[in-house]
Amino acid sequence: MQAETQIPDALLVKDVLSGTQGAFEQLINQYERLVLHAIFRLIRNPADREDVCQEVFIKVFRQLRSFRYQSRLSTWIARIAYNTAVNHLRKHRELAQEINWHEVDEQSDPALTMNEQQLQAFVHDKMERLSVVEKSVLTFYHLEEMSVTEISQVMDRPEGTIKSDLYRARKKLKDLMPAEKTYE
Amino acid sequence: MSEDKIQAWLDGELAEKPADPALGAYEQLYAALASDPGVRLTPGFAARVTARLRAEQDRQSARYVNLAGTLAVIASFAVMVVYLGSYDSLNLKPVMETLRDLFLPAILLNKTWIATAIVCSALAVIDRWVSAQRV
Numbered sequence: 001m002q003a004e005t006q007i008p009d010a011l012l013v014k015d016v017l018s019g020t021q022g023a024f025e026q027l028i029n030q031y032e033r034l035v036l037h038a039i040f041r042l043i044r045n046p047a048d049r050e051d052v053c054q055e056v057f058i059k060v061f062r063q064l065r066s067f068r069y070q071s072r073l074s075t076w077i078a079r080i081a082y083n084t085a086v087n088h089l090r091k092h093r094e095l096a097q098e099i100n101w102h103e104v105d106e107q108s109d110p111a112l113t114m115n116e117q118q119l120q121a122f123v124h125d126k127m128e129r130l131s132v133v134e135k136s137v138l139t140f141y142h143l144e145e146m147s148v149t150e151i152s153q154v155m156d157r158p159e160g161t162i163k164s165d166l167y168r169a170r171k172k173l174k175d176l177m178p179a180e181k182t183y184e
Numbered sequence: 185m186s187e188d189k190i191q192a193w194l195d196g197e198l199a200e201k202p203a204d205p206a207l208g209a210y211e212q213l214y215a216a217l218a219s220d221p222g223v224r225l226t227p228g229f230a231a232r233v234t235a236r237l238r239a240e241q242d243r244q245s246a247r248y249v250n251l252a253g254t255l256a257v258i259a260s261f262a263v264m265v266v267y268l269g270s271y272d273s274l275n276l277k278p279v280m281e282t283l284r285d286l287f288l289p290a291i292l293l294n295k296t297w298i299a300t301a302i303v304c305s306a307l308a309v310i311d312r313w314v315s316a317q318r319v
Contacts, residue, residue: 019318024237028230040223050225057233061319116215123216142217167191174187174206174213 006030009073016064028057031077037143038081038154041127041135042089052088056081071153078144079154082136089132119177126176134169137162237319252307259303 007015007026015023035056036049043049059080067076127135133155140146140154148166152159189202190210201207 024319025230025234028233032225032229036223036225037221040221049223050229053225053229054233054236058237061237119212120216120219123213124221138217142214143221145218167188170191170210170213170217171187173217174209177209177213 010069013064013067013073016061024061027060031060031074032057034074034078034144035081037139038078038136039085041139042085042132048088048092052084053081055088056084059084072150074144075146075150075153078140078146078150079156082154086132122177123173126173129176130169130172133157133165134172137165138169138173141166234319241318248310252310255306256303 007030012023012027012030016027032053035053039052039056040049043052056077060077063080067073127138130138136155137151140151141148146154148159148162151157151162155162157165186202186204187206187210189198190204190207192198193200193202194210194214
């Protein structure tokens, strides 16, 4: 559930650290969408997703005292979420099961006519074929509207590499899309 | 190379709109990528996380209370042994010497309240540490 009232980060952090009743629940409400978006394309099982989200917020609570405002709180939380999801994948060996892009058969039907909703579903479905890094950069950039600099901080990759990842991921998806003239 | 320009324009990095037939497909793709995927956490997620954290904190508090209680018993025993003076018949001399070393400040000043103050301070520090950053 998205929080109705957004509390400024500095005040929220201060309240959580001083033990104000309900402050941490407010922080969760403000950032649960970000955390879920950061992990949902990497972890397929909904029950695992919720467990990982819980793990992320517990880490946030325990490490909040070390937050030094060197980035936005959202960037710091997204970094914890991304690293937690990647560690979860490593632990469950899901990284090794990623589909090799070059081995995937082309399944898109160029004659398919799609409306906007169908196209969204199509794109979200095709994203399953992308690597963890590609899925993540697309999510942070397009869904969470983070800048390349912020994504670089979240994923601990150079900005130039993030730009290449973005270009490559979008090109892969675009090449899978049906021909433009068939859109409604 | 032209797709580079399309993406750069859509990212707001180019002023001139590229005339490329692939532009429409990219515009559709950008719109789809920015659309809400519709995933949600189950209701009450925040309450479940805070409940889990509270349970962990309560377990930790219980551990420190036990530690503080043990410290209080040791201190009380030390004060009792130091001030009762009947330890010789119980052959408590080695224990006494150890306790005297531990509670040297209290013994030097010969004030019971010093020993009590040490225990109370320890309890206060532990309580302060445990109660900080409660959920």
